[in-house]
Amino acid sequence: MVPFPADLTPPDCAFASDNAAGAHPKILEAVIAANSGHELAYGDDPHTRRCEALFAELFGAPVRTLLTFNGTGANVLALATALGPSQGVLCTGWSHIAVDETGAPERVLGVKLIDVPAADAKLTPGDVAAQAQHFGVMHHVQPGVVSVTQSTELGTVYTPEEIGEICEVAHGLGMLVHLDGARIANAVAAHGQGVESLRAMTIGAGVDVVSFGGTKNGFLGGEAVVICNPDLVRWAPYLRKQVTQLPSKMRFVAAQFNAALTDGLWLETADHANQMARYLYDSVRKLPGIGFDAPPAVNAVFPCLPDQIIDPLREWCFFWDWDRLRSQVRWMTAWDTTPVDVDRFVAGVRHFLA
Ligand SMILES: Cc1ncc(COP(=O)(O)O)c(C=O)c1O
Structure with missing residues (x-):
């Protein structure tokens, strides 16, 4: 292994994942502030009640939120709330x-996932319509839910209109729509109209x-299931416990969301991560040997590199392979990635390319 030159300092932030980042100081402060005295468990506490109200305000509707x-x-x-038998x-x-x-939905819910090819990872209304051929065939699983990731x-990102079209076709066929928004903040920041973008690509589009x-997006850990379709609310609290997702000390998950959703922190952090990905892309896109399918829309870039540099570069600063058959990797930015991190990483990329 050729030693790395001494003047080639790796960045403080890896480009592995936004999951690799620590927690935002305001999130930590909120957790510490929530750490006083006793509160009833399982969500019967003021932090969780505030969190539920903040989500209703954010979505502009009486959504039901389960942390x-x-x-x-x-x-x-989310899938459990929407799926019917068969x-x-x-x-x-x-x-x-x-x-x-790891097959969690299959194992926990006993559901069949009907996964179709999509070069850009986006479903189309046609993909949804094509499922109609299975309806009423006793030997086929009955397509019940469409899951899009945003x-x-x-x-890549769906426009609100694209999600709306998927919902229209799905609902027309009696199916429901789930949106996996693990990175919804990045999509909303990219769309650029704040809360209006969020509403347009979820509840406004018809997502259930x-x-x-x-x-x-800067949490210690915690996610929310936001139910827009009131028909799905009835069994949701019981399902949450059944799928082992009922935090007893819920106040600490709620406190994180309360900090994130106050004063637009959730969009600030996501927008910053997106901008760092764009800066990274702009810094490397013209280097010989690097190819891209598209500029980044959110906080990840997916370059194809000369295969022989991937492992040494990764040894120096970690990132994940994406499609090794195409020598494609993923470099991901986070709320705490700095321009200096990007500059240092780019210096390394240049070194290994040379
Ligand atoms: C699109 C998407 N959905 C869901 C998840 C699940 O998150 P977790 O690792 O918290 O289970 C991830 C995590 O990488 C993700 O990228």
Whole structure:
């Protein structure tokens, strides 16, 4: 192994994942502030009540919010609220529920995921319409829920109109729509109209249930399932416990959301992460040997690199492979990535390319 030159300082932040970042100081302060005295468990506390009210305000509707520990659990719970017996979930072959949850929805819910190919990780209304052929066939799982991810696992984003069209077709066929919003803040920041963007791509588009991420956006950990369709509320609290996503010390999850949703912190952090990805892309896109399918829409870039530099570069500063057959990797930015981190990383990329 060739030693790294001494003057090539790796960045303080890795480009592995927004999950790799620590928690935002305001989130930590909120957790510490919530850490006084006793509060009743399982959400019967003022922090959780405030959190539920903040989500209703954010969505501009009397949504029902259930806080959870993590994103996989939020997805499992969200799907559980929407699925009927014998029903399956339409999603893309890139979707986190299909490829990165170790089969949790299949195991916990006993559901079949109908994962279809999508080069950009986005479903189309046509994908949804094509499911109609299975209705009424006794031997086929009955497509019941469409799951879209916003922003997607490939860093692409749906427009609110695209989500609206999917919802229209799905609802027309009697199906419901789940939105995996582990990175919804990044999608909203990219769309650029704050709360209006959030509403337009969720409740306004007709989405029935949203997994709303916090962990990747500067939390210690915590996600929310936001139920927009009142028909799905009845069994949701029981389902949450059944899928092991009922935090007893819920005040600490709630306190994080309360800090994030106050004064627009959740969009500030996501917008910063998006901007750092754009800065990274702009800094490397013209380097010989690097190729991109598209500029970043949110906080991840997916370059194709000369294969022989991937491992040495990763050894120097960690990141994940994405599609090794294409020598494609993922570099992800976070709320705490700085321009200096990007500059240092780019210096390393230049070194290994040379
Ligand atoms: C799109 C998407 N959904 C859900 C999750 C699940 O999050 P967790 O790791 O908290 O289970 C992730 C995490 O990477 C994700 O990228």
